[in-house]
Amino acid sequence: MKLSISFLLFLQAACTCAALPSSTSQDPVITKAKADIDDLARSALLETKKLAKGKQCPPGKLKIRKEWGALTKSERLEYIQAVQCLQAKPSRYPSSLAPGAKSRFDDFVTTHINQTMTAHYTGNFLGLHRYFTFLYEQALRDECGYRGTQPYWDWAKTAETGLSSSPIFDGSATSMSGNSIFIPNQGDIVLGAIAGSPLPPVYLPAGTGGGCVTSGPFANMTVNLGPVALDVPGGGPQASNPAGPLAYNPRCLVRDLTDAINQRYANASSIAFLLSQPNIDAFQMIMQGIPGTGDIGVHGGGHYSLGGDPGRDVAVSPGDPAFYLHHAMIDKVWWMWQMVDAEKRVYGENGTAVAGTRTFMNMPESEETTLDDEVDFGYAAGPKRKLRELMSVVEGPFCYAYV
Numbered sequence: 001m002k003l004s005i006s007f008l009l010f011l012q013a014a015c016t017c018a019a020l021p022s023s024t025s026q027d028p029v030i031t032k033a034k035a036d037i038d039d040l041a042r043s044a045l046l047e048t049k050k051l052a053k054g055k056q057c058p059p060g061k062l063k064i065r066k067e068w069g070a071l072t073k074s075e076r077l078e079y080i081q082a083v084q085c086l087q088a089k090p091s092r093y094p095s096s097l098a099p100g101a102k103s104r105f106d107d108f109v110t111t112h113i114n115q116t117m118t119a120h121y122t123g124n125f126l127g128l129h130r131y132f133t134f135l136y137e138q139a140l141r142d143e144c145g146y147r148g149t150q151p152y153w154d155w156a157k158t159a160e161t162g163l164s165s166s167p168i169f170d171g172s173a174t175s176m177s178g179n180s181i182f183i184p185n186q187g188d189i190v191l192g193a194i195a196g197s198p199l200p201p202v203y204l205p206a207g208t209g210g211g212c213v214t215s216g217p218f219a220n221m222t223v224n225l226g227p228v229a230l231d232v233p234g235g236g237p238q239a240s241n242p243a244g245p246l247a248y249n250p251r252c253l254v255r256d257l258t259d260a261i262n263q264r265y266a267n268a269s270s271i272a273f274l275l276s277q278p279n280i281d282a283f284q285m286i287m288q289g290i291p292g293t294g295d296i297g298v299h300g301g302g303h304y305s306l307g308g309d310p311g312r313d314v315a316v317s318p319g320d321p322a323f324y325l326h327h328a329m330i331d332k333v334w335w336m337w338q339m340v341d342a343e344k345r346v347y348g349e350n351g352t353a354v355a356g357t358r359t360f361m362n363m364p365e366s367e368e369t370t371l372d373d374e375v376d377f378g379y380a381a382g383p384k385r386k387l388r389e390l391m392s393v394v395e396g397p398f399c400y401a402y403v
């Protein structure tokens, strides 16, 4: 598998991130956006409880996912210990199939790598990642005794506080580990710099880390798989392991926390704008960044503000345990958007509740995604499910909501 992709392709208009003022709580646009988001979240919860009635998910069973900072310190520690437990349990992949998969944690990375080209900029992107995050949460619970729910990373909060002073990334024992050792003058990250591309690339600034993570619970963590399509500072071709995407390639976890990217692409206004989109096609494209607009969306905004290796690698990104907090937020935003008009956005048919094709930006050309398409994570977790079963957070395998 040879990939020459990023989280986005063919983008134009360079970002002037570094020069932008940071969003503050005094900014009226941000204040309004936050109020709008809170309103939507509240009504989404009410709507979800209504939908859950008469389903296999009564209000008493509904599991509530919370923002990391809203967890108590002991809840955070319980989550962290469960992740470390998953990283210590042996892989279920036959080593002939995925020699680099050493742990249950790696199993999720493996299946994500294998499905990169059929899971992003595709019609199944949101449903597939909802199920992926859920199965990971379930593995933490069933295999590692975790009693809580999957926490999420509210990008709007870190856009205001700065990443490394947030409880998620402050590097303390109750964080998901913080930044890395600072490597100066790394150079910009250049996305979509593909020879022959008609559109100019997008330039993202490097962050304030760049080396191995040395603080918090995931200091000394080993990333075993990849790189596959890693954007590296200074531009140039993406890094990939010549021995193959699933070969064993142990190395340290690298972060490069970048507030400018968080503030520019994943602030409260970015989320409110996304939530105002009228249909699934616009919603999922703006979320991932529309090619040609120079915007990388909140999805790219989260991944690239984490930065590093595997943070900047669309295939291997679940190799950073913060991935799941990011994708829980992606799922929360989709859920809020769905609950505005569940009839269309959850129960709508092909083309209404889902849109897009089966391949990354329809390259190579492929059929339209339908709700009967299957989502199958192989040895990582299962069972396989139809996309149709993954549309409602209170049906199929699910019974959860967000506060």
Ligand SMILES: *[C@@H]1O[C@H](CO)[C@@H](O)[C@H](O)[C@H]1NC(C)=O
Pocket: 097, 098, 110, 111, 114, 246, 378, 379
């Ligand atoms: C990758 O996916 C293909 C089918 O899409 C499957 O046959 C194969 O077993 C998968 N490999 C791994 C390592 O998951």
Ligand SMILES: *[C@@H]1O[C@H](CO)[C@@H](O)[C@H](O)[C@H]1NC(C)=O
Pocket: 216, 217, 218, 219, 220
């Ligand atoms: C990381 O490794 C160093 C050196 O072996 C050790 O001093 C440190 O305690 C380790 N940190 C964690 C969080 O395991």
Ligand SMILES: *[C@@H]1O[C@H](CO)[C@@H](O)[C@H](O)[C@H]1NC(C)=O
Pocket: 020, 021, 022, 023, 263, 264, 265, 266, 267, 268, 269, 270, 273
């Ligand atoms: C906040 O996000 C919006 C939409 O993504 C963007 O246009 C705006 O420039 C961002 N604000 C800052 C301060 O970068």
Ligand SMILES: *[C@@H]1O[C@H](CO)[C@@H](O)[C@H](O)[C@H]1NC(C)=O
Pocket: 349, 350, 370, 371, 372
């Ligand atoms: C959706 O797609 C499936 C599979 O192609 C098809 O069987 C079904 O009839 C379609 N539903 C609608 C309403 O078009």
Ligand SMILES: [Cu+2]
Pocket: 112, 119, 120, 129, 314
């Ligand atoms: Cu993904």
